[in-house]
Amino acid sequence: MPHFVLLGPQRLEPIVKDAIDSLDVEAPLALVTAGWEERESEDEELRAHVGHPCENLRLYSRIEEVFVDDPEFHQAVIDRHDLLRNLQELYRGRLDHALEAARELFRRDGEAELIIPERADALAALAALDAHHLERVREVHAEFEAHWKPGERESLARQRDEVRTLLDQSGALAIAGGHVVVLLNRLRLFGILDAWAAGGDRPVVAWAAGAMVLTNRLVVFHDTPPQGPGNPEVLETGLGICPGLVALPHARRRLRLGDPVRVAIFARRFAPRVCAALDEHCRIDFDGTGWTAHGPTRQLQTSGQVEALPSERQAVA
Amino acid sequence: MMHGPVDTGDANLSGGREDPLAQPPATPEDHTPPHPAIRDLMRDGVPDGEAVELFLQNNAFPLIDETRATFVFRGDVDSVSLQHWIYGMPSSQAFTRIEGTNLWTHVLELRRSSRVEYKFLVDYGTTRELIHDPFNPQRAHDPFGSNSVCQTDGYEVPEWTFEDSEARVGTIHDHVVQSDALGGPRPLQVYLPARYRETRRYPLLVAHDGTDYLKFSSFKAVLDNLIHRLEIPPMIVALTPPGDRLKEYADDERHARFIATELLPALESRYPLVDKPAARGLMGASFGAVATLSTAWRHPGTFGNLLLQSGSFAFTDIGDHTRGPLFDPVVRFVNAFRKAPGGPASNIFVSCGIYESLIYENRSLLPLLQSTGMSVRYTEARDGHNWEAWRDRLREGLSWLFPGPLWMVYE
Numbered sequence: 001m002p003h004f005v006l007l008g009p010q011r012l013e014p015i016v017k018d019a020i021d022s023l024d025v026e027a028p029l030a031l032v033t034a035g036w037e038e039r040e041s042e043d044e045e046l047r048a049h050v051g052h053p054c055e056n057l058r059l060y061s062r063i064e065e066v067f068v069d070d071p072e073f074h075q076a077v078i079d080r081h082d083l084l085r086n087l088q089e090l091y092r093g094r095l096d097h098a099l100e101a102a103r104e105l106f107r108r109d110g111e112a113e114l115i116i117p118e119r120a121d122a123l124a125a126l127a128a129l130d131a132h133h134l135e136r137v138r139e140v141h142a143e144f145e146a147h148w149k150p151g152e153r154e155s156l157a158r159q160r161d162e163v164r165t166l167l168d169q170s171g172a173l174a175i176a177g178g179h180v181v182v183l184l185n186r187l188r189l190f191g192i193l194d195a196w197a198a199g200g201d202r203p204v205v206a207w208a209a210g211a212m213v214l215t216n217r218l219v220v221f222h223d224t225p226p227q228g229p230g231n232p233e234v235l236e237t238g239l240g241i242c243p244g245l246v247a248l249p250h251a252r253r254r255l256r257l258g259d260p261v262r263v264a265i266f267a268r269r270f271a272p273r274v275c276a277a278l279d280e281h282c283r284i285d286f287d288g289t290g291w292t293a294h295g296p297t298r299q300l301q302t303s304g305q306v307e308a309l310p311s312e313r314q315a316v317a
Numbered sequence: 318m319m320h321g322p323v324d325t326g327d328a329n330l331s332g333g334r335e336d337p338l339a340q341p342p343a344t345p346e347d348h349t350p351p352h353p354a355i356r357d358l359m360r361d362g363v364p365d366g367e368a369v370e371l372f373l374q375n376n377a378f379p380l381i382d383e384t385r386a387t388f389v390f391r392g393d394v395d396s397v398s399l400q401h402w403i404y405g406m407p408s409s410q411a412f413t414r415i416e417g418t419n420l421w422t423h424v425l426e427l428r429r430s431s432r433v434e435y436k437f438l439v440d441y442g443t444t445r446e447l448i449h450d451p452f453n454p455q456r457a458h459d460p461f462g463s464n465s466v467c468q469t470d471g472y473e474v475p476e477w478t479f480e481d482s483e484a485r486v487g488t489i490h491d492h493v494v495q496s497d498a499l500g501g502p503r504p505l506q507v508y509l510p511a512r513y514r515e516t517r518r519y520p521l522l523v524a525h526d527g528t529d530y531l532k533f534s535s536f537k538a539v540l541d542n543l544i545h546r547l548e549i550p551p552m553i554v555a556l557t558p559p560g561d562r563l564k565e566y567a568d569d570e571r572h573a574r575f576i577a578t579e580l581l582p583a584l585e586s587r588y589p590l591v592d593k594p595a596a597r598g599l600m601g602a603s604f605g606a607v608a609t610l611s612t613a614w615r616h617p618g619t620f621g622n623l624l625l626q627s628g629s630f631a632f633t634d635i636g637d638h639t640r641g642p643l644f645d646p647v648v649r650f651v652n653a654f655r656k657a658p659g660g661p662a663s664n665i666f667v668s669c670g671i672y673e674s675l676i677y678e679n680r681s682l683l684p685l686l687q688s689t690g691m692s693v694r695y696t697e698a699r700d701g702h703n704w705e706a707w708r709d710r711l712r713e714g715l716s717w718l719f720p721g722p723l724w725m726v727y728e
Binding site for chain 1: 483512514516517543546548712713716717720722723724725726727728
């Protein structure tokens with residue numbers, strides 16, 4: 001049975017050691033810190049905390065090497081990045097209006113029979129916009145994959161083989177947070193999760209952005225940014241290993257959890273997925289068909305409240 | 318703010334620059350009902366000493382309500398006046414003594430979210446003293462001392478200006494750069510962000526009056542926090558103190574040459590900096606903002622980002638200016654800039670307080686900047702010409718000029 005452990009941020013009060021210890025891992029850990037980008041190799045603090053032999057897969061620097069070896073492919077990745085950024089801007093413009101309309105309806109008092117259907121329709125419009133955006137992003141990736149066939153490119157294939165060898169020698173895979181898109185793209189280019197699954201049911205521990213990329217909906221969020229309206233945005237589908245969840249690391253800092261309108265719209269927009277606030281000491285274990293929450297893990301409720309996730313196992317719908 | 322015997326913007330009371338009695342105190346003509354706390358005090362007629370004591374113990378001063386601040390002084394003196402520098406209001410306003418007591422009050426109209434620095438001028442016998450408000454512990458500091466601070470409802474010191482125990486902290490290093498332009502060694506300090514590595518490349522921000530920003534605008538805590546919160550990228554900040562500030566910052570070609578052709582190369586040779594104008598910024602307040610714009614104008618395309626706070630951008634459309642001879646070079650520069658602004662930078666953030674006289678000059682600058690095709694962001698606050706007002710605008714300005722990876726990084 002597969003075992004995925006999703007954690008909150010680990011810098012201030014890390015529990016990743018406890019998580020790994022609980023998994024009875026004997027072989028070395030395969031470590032992914034690609035989300036740290038140029039700091040990928042600065043993993044001493046993490047290694048010291050984990051206290052378990054680790055092999056950093058160096059996915060970030062390996063791809064940088066691929067880009068040097070294969071400039072045509074590098075340019076294609078840049079072009080795709082630009083295209084996705086433009087798509088995101090178009091989506092952002094539409095989202096701004098759609099979210100403001102929904103918030104206005106949620107703030108307004110009125111006869112329930114009049115206003116409730118309007119709210120529901122505003123949320124449906126939001127969900128449709130998110131779905132439309134996800135589909136366009138998926139098309140961009142599909143076209144890229146079909147045209148450039150990353151797995152068949154010599155330089156990347158060589159790096160993939162090396163990484164696969166390292167994975168075969170590992171007892172668990174640990175995925176740290178960082179830049180969520182960089183991390184996701186590196187994991188995808190190496191086909192890490194497929195390669196990992198091919199070696200049998202070994203556990204994966206992922207935190208912060210690492211937890212986000214394992215879900216099937218990547219939502220970036222900040223309610224009080226210094227610039228802009230602070231609208232949560234769908235980026236793309238994640239790796240889809242842990243469906244049914246929207247992972248929200250640093251929720252206590254990034255979200256106005258005391259604002260019932262914002263919480264309610266967030267939760268309803270992504271329902272039936274569970275919007276899980278992953279702060280310090282939070283942990284969710286996923287076994288392939290269901291998950292169990294531990295610690296102070298909380299859920300954004302459709303009522304606008306934020307409540308502890310039940311500790312009983314929840315089957316994924 | 319004051320940086321010498323003569324100010325470069327609006328006056329600040331913490332230095333003794335001007336005779337407060339040069340203009341007679343205005344006579345209050347406020348007929349609105351007094352603050353409820355005063356009304357309660359006077360309910361039974363002239364209050365006795367015990368009632369006054371209780372009134373002073375049980376209230377925070379100045380008394381604030383919807384649109385007013387009521388200042389209170391107690392003492393056997395001949396007169397008291399409120400000294401402030403809110404543009405458009407008489408800067409010296411007389412208190413009125415409550416009949417039969419030694420309690421004095423003065424009401425000032427102030428909107429929500431206002432922040433005003435002030436002092437009391439007290440006369441007794443042949444003595445005249447400029448003092449802090451004895452009933453208000455709030456103080457704001459600057460190079461010349463400190464003032465009392467009145468904050469109305471809605472104003473809060475931003476939480477990102479306080480040291481955050483979760484934030485990794487940067488370090489400050491002393492340097493000296495030899496300057497041919499300015500004829501001698503120039504000391505400065507350099508802020509390096511937390512987790513600084515020689516192997517990485519960083520954006521650069523050069524801050525005029527940088528050491529004052531550190532002392533009076535919590536600049537280090539602000540940088541640590543904004544970097545920690547991913548609102549700006551890790552960056553290197555050169556904190557330059559002025560030499561002869563009023564000369565060097567007033568469109569002095571030598572100063573501009575020092576910054577652009579001596580300091581910048583010296584920093585580039587010492588630190589791993591991104592070698593692009595888009596990754597360079599220049600900032601300053603008051604005359605420091607003049608120095609910032611002047612340097613960028615004289616060396617266009619060197620610094621991609623400018624942060625101008627309460628710039629002393631005095632100009633004339635016709636006739637002479639009235640700000641004194643120290644402003645002559647500033648006026649010449651701003652007039653020349655208005656005729657031919659060129660494109661000194663790509664992005665310009667401008668902020669100003671609506672209680673300072675420079676609001677006129679800063680608002681006037683805005684359409685001109687916008688007409689050049691530069692990207693311009695402008696913001697105003699109900700505040701004055703002081704370091705805390707400049708501190709409070711740093712988050713908006715820096716995160717606009719140097720956006721961090723806030724939305725994408727979850728560590």
